[in-house]
Amino acid sequence: MYGNDRNELRRLFFNSWRKSRDNDALEPLEALIVEIIRLHPEYHALLVDEESQLDKDYTPEMGQTNPFLHMAMHISIQEQLQTDRPAGIRVCYQQLMAKQANAHEVEHTMMECLGQMIWQAQRDSRPPDEQHYLDCLRELCP
Secondary structure, three states: OOOOOHHHHHHHHHHHHHHHHOEEEEEEEHHHHHHHHOOHHHHHHHOHHHHOOOOOOHHHHHHOHHHHHHHHHHHHHHHHHHHHOOHHHHHHHHHHHHOOOHHHHHHHHHHHHHHHHHHHHHHOOOOOHHHHHHHHHHHHHO
């Protein structure tokens, strides 16, 4: 799930959710997106309102989490776990699961480190620092 076009990425969420509701066949990425959406019922209403949500900005001043970023971070973490990249992330995840035993909540915990890595990369105009990300995750592990 890569790309720089915000609207294109958001359309992927809208279309995946629509296809799921219509019982249409889903591609593997769409199925993953639908799985994440199902875990977030608070976003279901906005995902049926593409017209008003496609261009909506979510800023810290609004006091809302960007739902598309939030769900994309879940997907990123799941992809990282599948590939064990950065190397060692799967071990950290397993340790956090032993402590929390709820995959969704473990991903939320991991998002703190992922969000920090993304923010630092954007702030410093550099590629994301996987080692810093992994170090942050290891601090969370028991």
